[in-house]
Structure formats: structure tokens, C-alpha cells
Amino acid sequence: MKKKILEKIVRKIFIRHGLISNHAKICAKYIIDAELFGENSHGLSRLKMYCDRIKKKLINPKPKIKIKKISNSVSYIDANNSIGFVAADIGIKKAIQHAKKSGIGLVGIRRSNHYGLSRFYANQAVKKNIMVWCFTNAPPAIAPYGTRKSLFGTNPICFGTPSGNKIPFILDMSTSKINRGKIRRAQKLGLKIPYGVALDRSGKITTNAHHAIHGTQLPIAGFKGSGLAWMVDILSGVLTGSSHGGKTKDPFDDFSGPQNMGHLFITVNPKIFVGKNYIKEIKKNIKLIKKLPKAKGFKNINFPGERKNYLYKKNLKRDIALPSKILQEIKKLDAF
Numbered sequence: 001m002k003k004k005i006l007e008k009i010v011r012k013i014f015i016r017h018g019l020i021s022n023h024a025k026i027c028a029k030y031i032i033d034a035e036l037f038g039e040n041s042h043g044l045s046r047l048k049m050y051c052d053r054i055k056k057k058l059i060n061p062k063p064k065i066k067i068k069k070i071s072n073s074v075s076y077i078d079a080n081n082s083i084g085f086v087a088a089d090i091g092i093k094k095a096i097q098h099a100k101k102s103g104i105g106l107v108g109i110r111r112s113n114h115y116g117l118s119r120f121y122a123n124q125a126v127k128k129n130i131m132v133w134c135f136t137n138a139p140p141a142i143a144p145y146g147t148r149k150s151l152f153g154t155n156p157i158c159f160g161t162p163s164g165n166k167i168p169f170i171l172d173m174s175t176s177k178i179n180r181g182k183i184r185r186a187q188k189l190g191l192k193i194p195y196g197v198a199l200d201r202s203g204k205i206t207t208n209a210h211h212a213i214h215g216t217q218l219p220i221a222g223f224k225g226s227g228l229a230w231m232v233d234i235l236s237g238v239l240t241g242s243s244h245g246g247k248t249k250d251p252f253d254d255f256s257g258p259q260n261m262g263h264l265f266i267t268v269n270p271k272i273f274v275g276k277n278y279i280k281e282i283k284k285n286i287k288l289i290k291k292l293p294k295a296k297g298f299k300n301i302n303f304p305g306e307r308k309n310y311l312y313k314k315n316l317k318r319d320i321a322l323p324s325k326i327l328q329e330i331k332k333l334d335a336f
Contacts, residue, residue: 018061036315041181073102077109084115092121099267108240109263119172122160126168133266134158137236139250145226150216151246155232164283170305175229176217236262
């Protein structure tokens with residue numbers, strides 16, 4: 001299906017579920033962009049979930065978002081249980097403003113919900129020539145190192161910086177071996193997941209998506225990945241006054257209340273120390289690494305975000321292919 005048609009349908013679905021036009025437009029763009037980046041686990045497969053939570057009054061379609069100015073470089077946002085796309089979009093724009101004015105920005109967001117891919121917000125900052133870190137916590141998925149119970153989310157870490165060319169340097173990674181959205185999508189479509197990324201309830205490695213959802217996911221790099229997930233839980237949960245320590249509700253399974261997710265954006269003007277030399281040096285840095293001898297089987301050395309940028313542009317020229325089950329969900333929501 002054509003990108004423009006799908007985006008229009010998604011926007012209409014969100015408006016029918018109570019979102020104002022501008023907010024619906026933001027949500028639709030980010031959901032379709034996820035498909036174009038090849039991250040369909042964060043795209044249209046989640047549309048029904050967002051709509052279900054709106055209908056159950058677990059996401060506020062018309063939030064009164066409050067921004068509290070702490071200082072010239074710090075803001076604190078109460079998202080009023082907004083859909084995460086909208087809260088984070090407002091938050092990153094405020095963080096960019098702070099960095100432009102004072103060299104650095106810090107924005108904490110509480111009472112929010114799932115906000116899609118962190119690269120959406122990092123990309124906004126990089127386009128304005130601002131360096132950025134994005135953090136958000138998530139529902140329990142990873143067992144802290146040395147334990148048997150899921151508590152940390154897949155808590156992504158995202159870093160972005162101007163690269164000196166048209167392609168931004170954006171590292172966007174979960175602290176688990178696979179993001180939970182991919183397991184959810186595999187469960188929905190009856191597909192297997194890769195070996196070695198999750199355990200079932202008995203602690204055995206499983207390729208069954210359903211067993212993985214009810215088991216636990218494995219962190220990247222063992223205790224180091226567990227430590228990074230813990231760090232994100234502190235930064236986006238404890239620091240912002242949001243849910244943390246395994247209390248963030250799963251958007252697909254837990255309808256007992258709002259998610260109360262937290263997000264944190266840190267922005268820096270890269271010229272703050274070395275002025276225009278930053279762009280010169282980052283270009284030199286990337287060029288140096290790309291010229292290193294290639295390991296066997298590698299044709300190119302790509303910096304983070306380079307392959308995703310290529311895929312996005314490639315997919316812009318194609319129709320978006322949808323599994324029949326997800327297409328049926330969209331048709332039902334459109335009829336609603």
C-alpha cells in the first residue's frame with residue numbers, strides 16, 4: 001500500500017479515537033516512518049494497541065501537557081497521560097531550544113506512554129545540528145543479572161550527532177538482544193524468534209515467541225547489558241518521577257492503569273568546546289574508521305544510522321507490504 005494513503009488512514013483512525021488533528025498527524029508520521037526504517041515491530045503492528053488503550057481510557061487523547069521551566073537549560077514536562085509520540089515530540093523540541101540558547105538542554109517527561117523509536121527524536125535534534133541522548137524505560141522484559149524474574153524493560157539507549165554530511169550518526173539500540181516489539185510481532189504472526197535471545201518460564205532458551213513473552217529476554221553483553229538497562233531505568237524512571245523497578249505496565253497485556261512511562265532528553269551544541277572544528281573533526285573521525293582494513297565478509301564499514309538511512313530512502317520508493325493479519329486490524333479500525 002502507498003505510504004501517503006496509509007499515513008492518511010492512520011491519521012484518520014487516530015482522529016476518530018479522539019486525538020486532535022495535529023497530534024494525529026504526528027502519530028501517523030512516526031508509525032509509518034517506523035515501517036520505512038524497516039522497524040515494523042514499532043509500526044503498524046502497534047496501531048491496534050494504541051487505539052485499544054485510548055478506548056479503555058488508559059491513554060488521554062486530548063491531554064493538557066504542562067511544561068515547567070526549571071532553568072534556562074532544564075524543563076520538566078507532565079504529559080498528562082498523552083500518547084508517547086506527542087509528549088516526546090514536544091519534549092525533544094524543548095530540549096533543542098535549550099541547547100540552541102545555552103549550549104546544553106535537559107528535559108524530563110513523566111506520565112507518558114510508549115513513544116515508538118528513539119531515533120525519531122534524535123533525528124530532529126541532529127537536523128538542527130545538535131548532539132542528543134534519548135532514554136526511555138519500558139515494561140518488564142529483562143531479568144537483572146543474577147536473578148530469574150523480569151524487571152527491567154528493554155530500555156533503549158539512543159545517541160545522535162551531526163556527522164558532517166547529509167546522513168546523521170544515530171545509534172539506537174535496546175539493552176536486550178532483540179527488542180520486545182519484534183517478539184510481539186512474531187507472536188502475532190505465528191513466527192519464530194532467533195535462537196539465544198530469550199528464555200521460557202523454566203529458564204530454557206526458546207524460539208517460541210509466546211513462550212518468550214511469558215519468560216524473560218536476555219540482555220546484551222551479560223551483566224554489562226543488565227547494568228545499562230538499570231541505568232536507563234534510573235534516568236527515565238526514577239529521575240523523572242515515573243514508573244520504574246518493573247512497575248511500567250505492558251501496553252498489550254496490562255490494562256489495570258496508565259503506563260506512566262518516563263523519557264529523558266539530553267542535548268548539547270557540539271560547537272560548545274571546539275566551535276566549527278567539531279564538524280571538521282567528526283568527518284575526519286568517520287573517514288579514518290571507514291578506511292580501516294575490512295574484516296572477512298564485509299564490503300563496507302557503516303557508521304550507526306547509515307544503513308537505516310539507506311533503507312529509509314529505498315523504502316520511500318516502494319509500497320509498504322503488510323501481513324494480512326495486520327491489514328485486517330487496520331481495516332477494522334478504519335471502519336470504527
